[in-house]
Amino acid sequence: MNKKMLAAYLPGNSTVELKEVDIPAPGYGEVLIKTKSSTICGSDIRAIYREHLGKGPEAYQNKICGHEPCGQIVQCGPGLRRFKEGDRVIVYHISGCGVCNDCRRGYMISCSNTKYRRAYGWQRDGGMAEYMLAEEKDLVALPDSLTYTDGAQVACGFGTTYEGLEKIGISGDDAVLVVGLGPVGLASCMLAKALGAEKIIAFDTVQSRVDLALSKGLADYAFVSGADSLDKVHELTGGFGCERAVDCSGNTYGRQLAVRGTREWGKCVFIGEGGTVELNPSPDMLHPQKTIYGSWVTSIWRMEVLVEHLVRWGIHPEDLVTNRFQLKDATQAYKLMSEGKCGKVAIVYDEEIK
Numbered sequence: 331m332n333k334k335m336l337a338a339y340l341p342g343n344s345t346v347e348l349k350e351v352d353i354p355a356p357g358y359g360e361v362l363i364k365t366k367s368s369t370i371c372g373s374d375i376r377a378i379y380r381e382h383l384g385k386g387p388e389a390y391q392n393k394i395c396g397h398e399p400c401g402q403i404v405q406c407g408p409g410l411r412r413f414k415e416g417d418r419v420i421v422y423h424i425s426g427c428g429v430c431n432d433c434r435r436g437y438m439i440s441c442s443n444t445k446y447r448r449a450y451g452w453q454r455d456g457g458m459a460e461y462m463l464a465e466e467k468d469l470v471a472l473p474d475s476l477t478y479t480d481g482a483q484v485a486c487g488f489g490t491t492y493e494g495l496e497k498i499g500i501s502g503d504d505a506v507l508v509v510g511l512g513p514v515g516l517a518s519c520m521l522a523k524a525l526g527a528e529k530i531i532a533f534d535t536v537q538s539r540v541d542l543a544l545s546k547g548l549a550d551y552a553f554v555s556g557a558d559s560l561d562k563v564h565e566l567t568g569g570f571g572c573e574r575a576v577d578c579s580g581n582t583y584g585r586q587l588a589v590r591g592t593r594e595w596g597k598c599v600f601i602g603e604g605g606t607v608e609l610n611p612s613p614d615m616l617h618p619q620k621t622i623y624g625s626w627v628t629s630i631w632r633m634e635v636l637v638e639h640l641v642r643w644g645i646h647p648e649d650l651v652t653n654r655f656q657l658k659d660a661t662q663a664y665k666l667m668s669e670g671k672c673g674k675v676a677i678v679y680d681e682e683i684k
């Protein structure tokens with residue numbers, strides 16, 4: 331095996347820096363993973379790529395970027411309890427202390443120990459390199475019938491989406507409103523359909539994203555949002571609105587549409603990050619008896635449940651990947667994702683180069 335590998339860093343100013351670095355060796359409880367697929371997240375663009383905005387859990391510490399990695403274990407450190415060389419694995423993208431209350435619930439995203447909570451691609455080296463180190467406790471087994479790019483999609487985006495949808499509960503009773511058709515919005519459509527949603531109505535401000543949702547059969551109705559968006563929701567639901575709504579826009583108007591498009595007694599979840607929202611609580615929430623949930627990432631056990639269900643449903647998150655790049659072309663990959671005229675963008679290796 332080579333001793334050096336190519337790795338990507340995000341110095342800010344919308345640039346990608348590629349460096350040759352040493353291939354790390356796994357320590358106690360750690361594995362070395364040969365990266366096979368590593369997708370770019372909206373959070374990477376928002377908080378790191380354009381400029382380093384993040385604080386606390388989103389503070390980028392000039393590590394190898396990429397927090398949606400999936401690959402194969404090629405070397406094991408001592409002390410492993412479950413995984414072995416050759417295993418195909420997804421990395422849950424935050425490593426926590428393992429013993430605080432949040433970690434014990436499986437939500438390492440919320441680990442309260444500032445010394446041990448380190449996210450891959452933010453405070454410790456992530457997946458935009460040929461190899462990466464991960465702790466065994468952060469691994470989710472990738473079933474044989476899922477591809478590495480399916481797995482990369484689960485590591486952050488699909489896990490986050492599934493958590494949000496499970497919080498509001500989706501069934502065949504429900505028309506589902508999805509606002510924002512970036513990768514998480516598209517994933518919301520795909521998973522809501524798998525969960526049995528009767529009808530999916532979606533909005534985005536970008537025509538190409540609306541076209542993508544329709545051409546891939548993810549939404550029953552999708553529109554470019556405008557002044558008549560709420561009327562359209564009502565027209566398609568007998569004047570009532572949707573039983574369930576998901577905001578993936580992170581925008582005040584998008585969130586207003588999600589809440590106001592929710593039917594009386596319905597449930598709405600906010601997944602889209604950033605921005606703000608202005609609501610009129612009495613007419614928007616209190617009088618129509620609506621519940622609004624907030625949701626951030628997921629737990630590692632729910633990620634395991636999700637991959638099991640993806641196999642049973644026979645769906646492939648990689649279908650939302652519209653562009654694949656090799657690591658040497660990471661500059662173009664991040665630029666495309668930043669411009670937003672695409673679905674999901676993946677950096678791929680070996681058999682995932684298609």
Ligand SMILES: [Zn+2]
Nearest residue numbers: 371373486487
């Ligand atoms: Zn992410």
Ligand SMILES: [Zn+2]
Nearest residue numbers: 427430433441
């Ligand atoms: Zn913890």
